[in-house]
Amino acid sequence: MLLAPKKIQSWKLLWNLICYQPKLYTTDSLLWILIMGLPAIPGLIIREFFDSLTGKAQFGLTPLVWILLLLALSLGHIGTIFAGRITKTQHRFTMSSLLRRNLLERLLNNPTAQPVIVNSDVEKAVSQGEIISYFRDDAEQIEDSVAWVSELLGEGLFTVLCLVILLSVNVQMTLFVFLPLVGTIAIIQKAETYIKRYRKASREATEKVTGILGEMFSSVQAIKVAGAEQDVLHHFRTLNDKRHQVMVRDSLLNSLLDSVFQNMTNLGTGLILLLASVLIQRQSSNLTVGDFALFIYNLSFITGFFNSLGRFMALYKQTEVSFERMTALLSGVTADTLVAKKPLYLNNLRGRKPPLPPLEQPQIKESDRLKSLTLSNLTYHYPDTNQGITDISFQLQRGSLTVITGRIGSGKTTLLRVLLGLLPKQSGAIYWNGRLVEDPANFFVPPRSAYTPQIPQLFSYTLRENILLGLEKDDDEIEKALKMAVFEQDLATMNAKMETLVGAKGVRLSGGQLQRLAAARMFIRQPELLVFDDLSSALDVETELALWLRIFNNRSEDNWIPTCLVISHRRSVLSRADQIIVMKSGAIAAQGKLDEIFDKKGQDLNF
Numbered sequence: 001m002l003l004a005p006k007k008i009q010s011w012k013l014l015w016n017l018i019c020y021q022p023k024l025y026t027t028d029s030l031l032w033i034l035i036m037g038l039p040a041i042p043g044l045i046i047r048e049f050f051d052s053l054t055g056k057a058q059f060g061l062t063p064l065v066w067i068l069l070l071l072a073l074s075l076g077h078i079g080t081i082f083a084g085r086i087t088k089t090q091h092r093f094t095m096s097s098l099l100r101r102n103l104l105e106r107l108l109n110n111p112t113a114q115p116v117i118v119n120s121d122v123e124k125a126v127s128q129g130e131i132i133s134y135f136r137d138d139a140e141q142i143e144d145s146v147a148w149v150s151e152l153l154g155e156g157l158f159t160v161l162c163l164v165i166l167l168s169v170n171v172q173m174t175l176f177v178f179l180p181l182v183g184t185i186a187i188i189q190k191a192e193t194y195i196k197r198y199r200k201a202s203r204e205a206t207e208k209v210t211g212i213l214g215e216m217f218s219s220v221q222a223i224k225v226a227g228a229e230q231d232v233l234h235h236f237r238t239l240n241d242k243r244h245q246v247m248v249r250d251s252l253l254n255s256l257l258d259s260v261f262q263n264m265t266n267l268g269t270g271l272i273l274l275l276a277s278v279l280i281q282r283q284s285s286n287l288t289v290g291d292f293a294l295f296i297y298n299l300s301f302i303t304g305f306f307n308s309l310g311r312f313m314a315l316y317k318q319t320e321v322s323f324e325r326m327t328a329l330l331s332g333v334t335a336d337t338l339v340a341k342k343p344l345y346l347n348n349l350r351g352r353k354p355p356l357p358p359l360e361q362p363q364i365k366e367s368d369r370l371k372s373l374t375l376s377n378l379t380y381h382y383p384d385t386n387q388g389i390t391d392i393s394f395q396l397q398r399g400s401l402t403v404i405t406g407r408i409g410s411g412k413t414t415l416l417r418v419l420l421g422l423l424p425k426q427s428g429a430i431y432w433n434g435r436l437v438e439d440p441a442n443f444f445v446p447p448r449s450a451y452t453p454q455i456p457q458l459f460s461y462t463l464r465e466n467i468l469l470g471l472e473k474d475d476d477e478i479e480k481a482l483k484m485a486v487f488e489q490d491l492a493t494m495n496a497k498m499e500t501l502v503g504a505k506g507v508r509l510s511g512g513q514l515q516r517l518a519a520a521r522m523f524i525r526q527p528e529l530l531v532f533d534d535l536s537s538a539l540d541v542e543t544e545l546a547l548w549l550r551i552f553n554n555r556s557e558d559n560w561i562p563t564c565l566v567i568s569h570r571r572s573v574l575s576r577a578d579q580i581i582v583m584k585s586g587a588i589a590a591q592g593k594l595d596e597i598f599d600k601k602g603q604d605l606n607f
C-alpha cells in the first residue's frame with residue numbers, strides 16, 4: 001500500500017491555479033469587479049434624480065441629464081459584460097485544461113498506474129469509463145471555484161463601497177444588514193458534512209455509470225455472444241436509478257441551501273424596510289426619500305453578496321471533494337502535482353496559439369547501443385494473488401532472438417510487462433550493458449526499445465500519423481518500415497495509401513493488420529531491442545515467417561542490428577531462436593535452444 005501523501009488545503013491549490021496565468025486572471029478580475037460593481041453607481045444617480053425632483057439635489061443637474069448618465073452607464077456595463085465573458089471563458093478553460101493535463105501526465109508517467117489506475121482512497125481500480133467523471137466533472141467543479149473567486153472578489157469590493165454608503169445614510173439600519181451573514185455562516189458549518197457526503201456519493205454514482213458505459217462499448221461482441229443484452233441493460237438501469245437518487249439528493253441540498261440563503265437575505269431586507277419606514281415617519285430623523293432609495297438600491301448588492309458568499313462556501317466544500325478525488329488517483333504524489341505550472345499551448349485571447357515545442361527526435365547514444373540485457377531474479381505478483389512471475393533470470397546478447405514460450409497463463413506477458421516497467425517489479429534487477437536500469441518505464445522507450453502488445457493500440461488518424469507519432473521521417477522510410485512489417489500488399493489495396501484514416505473514424509483493420517502496423521511503428525524508430533507479445537496470435541504462419549525473414553535480412557543492408565525478445569508458440573520461430581525461455585506457473589521451466597530443450601526433457605513440451 002502506498003503511503004498517503006501530505007494533504008494540501010484546497011484554498012492553496014486554488015491559489016496555485018489562480019497564479020498560473022496572473023495577467024489573464026487580473027484582467028478577468030478587474031472586468032468582473034466592474035461588472036459586479038458598476039450597477040452600484042446608478043444608486044447614487046437615482047438618489048440625485050429623486051432629490052432633483054424634490055428640489056434637494058446637491059449638483060443642480062436636470063433629471064434628463066441624470067437619465068442620460070444612467071443610460072451611458074448601462075451601455076458601459078453591457079460592454080464590460082461582453083469583455084468579461086470572453087476573459088472568463090478563456091480563464092475557465094485554461095484552469096480545467098491544466099488540471100486535466102497534469103492528471104493525465106501523472107497517469108501516463110506513473111508505471112503502476114498504466115495497467116490499472118487505482119483510487120488510493122478506496123483502494124479500487126478505476127476503469128477507463130469511470131475515469132471520465134474525474135476528468136470532466138471534478139475538473140469542471142474546480143474550474144467553477146476559481147471562476148467564482150474573481151466574481152466574489154468583485155462583489156466583495158463593491159459591497160465594502162456600498163456599506164460605506166449605507167453607513168453614511170444610517171448606521172443603525174446598516175447594522176441589521178449583517179444578520180443574514182451570521183445565519184449563512186452558521187448554516188454552512190452545520191451542513192458541511194452533508195454537502196461533502198452527498199457530493200461524494202453523486203460523483204461515485206456518476207463514475208459507475210460512465211464506467212459501465214465504457215465497459216459496454218468495449219465488449220459489445222462479448223455481450224451479444226453471451227446473449228446478455230437484457231442483463232447488462234438491467235444492470236445499467238439499476239446504476240442509473242441509483243445515480244438518479246443521489247443526484248436528486250445532492251441537487252436538493254444545493255437548492256435548499258440556495259433558497260435558505262436567499263430567504264434569509266430577503267427577511268433581513270424586510271426588517272430593514274420596516275425600520276426605515278419608522279425612521280422616515282419620525283420627524284427627528286433626516287432620512288430623505290433619495291437617501292431611502294439609495295439605501296434600498298445598495299442594500300440589494302450587499303444582500304446579493306452575502307447570498308453569493310453562502311453559495312460559494314457550499315461550492316468550496318464540494319471542490320474539496322473534487323480535489324480529494326483527483327488526488328486519490330495520483331498514487332503517492334501530493335495534490336500540488338495537479339496544479340503544477342506546465343505549458344498548455346492553447347489559443348490566447350487574440351486567437352494565437354503558442355508554437356508547440358519541437359518533438360525530440362530519438363537519437364541513440366553510443367553507450368546505449370545494446371550489447372547485453374540481463375534480468376536478475378525478477379519477481380512480480382498481482383495484488384492479493386500469487387499469480388505473476390517469480391525469480392526470472394536470463395540474459396540476451398546483441399542481435400539475438402530470444403523466444404518466451406509456455407502455456408496460457410504461464411506468465412509470459414507479465415514477464416515482458418515487468419521488464420518494460422509497465423508493472424512494478426517487487427524484487428530483482430535489470431541490467432543494460434551491465435548498468436542497472438533504475439526506471440524501466442522511462443528507459444525501455446525508443447530508440448532503446450519498442451514494444452507491441454498482443455492487441456496494439458492505434459489512433460483514429462491516418463496511417464502515416466499512426467506510424468510517425470510526431471517523428472520526422474520521409475515517405476521512403478515509412479514505406480521501408482511498412483514493407484519490413486509485410487504491410488505492402490495491404491497498403492496497395494488502400495485508396496488513400498498513407499493518408500488512409502484508420503480506427504473508429506476510418507478503415508477497420510484486422511487483428512493481423514493492426515499488429516503489422518504496430519510493428520512498422522516500431523521498425524521506423526530502429527530501436528535496439530524489439531519486444532513482441534505473440535505475433536502468432538493474429539498472423540498466419542507465412543506472414544509471420546516473412547516478417548522474421550525481413551527483420552533478419554535487413555541487418556545486411558542496414559546498420560541497424562535489432563535484438564529481439566518475443567513471445568511465440570510457432571515452431572518456425574522457435575527453431576530460429578538463439579535462446580528459448582519456457583515459462584510454467586510464473587517461473588522458468590526450461591531454457592536453451594530448441595534441440596537442447598528437447599534433449600534435456602526428452603519429451604514434447606506442447607509448443
Ligand SMILES: Nc1ncnc2c1ncn2[C@@H]1O[C@H](COP(=O)(O)OP(=O)(O)OP(=O)(O)O)[C@@H](O)[C@H]1O
Nearest residue numbers: 382385387388406407408409410411412413414415
Ligand atoms: N491484472 C491481473 N490481475 C491478477 N492476475 C492476473 C492479471 N493479469 C494476469 N494475471 C494472472 O497472472 C498469470 C500470468 O498471466 P499472463 O498474462 O502473464 O500469462 P501469459 O502466459 O502471457 O498468458 P497468455 O498466453 O494467455 O497471454 C495468469 O494466471 C493470469 O491469470
